[in-house]
Amino acid sequence: MDDAQSLCHSKWDCKYHIVWVPKCRRKVLYGRIRKHLADLLHCLARQKECKIQEGHLQPDHIHILISIPPKYSVAQVIGFIKGKSAIHIARMYLGQKKNYTGMHFWARGYFVSTVGADEEMRLIRKIDGN
8 A cells, every 4th residue: 555645534545547538529639738738637636636647638538547535436526627627628728708508528428447456466366367
């Protein structure tokens, strides 16, 4: 538990691999948006006491490895990050002054997979043939 972090009465190490895409899988995550999106995502994660360990911005999707405290659900954190980043992108890059209904940057949903200590055990079992 080298990476364990602490809250008042608990130690935790909860990491998740998360992938999400822009609406209609448009290839818009390059150019001006790409330069600022990484900083924006890190800033939004810190607001929820999370830390993005690793991330990859592809032209049509985002992969992140994020550490989320157990007091927040994955859905809560990802909903916050996607929502706030969509508002920021609309205001800074799409010229929107106000939030209009029906304006979406990200597609609904995301993929999430847990990353944990038992991953090493699964590899050992595969090697041993058990």
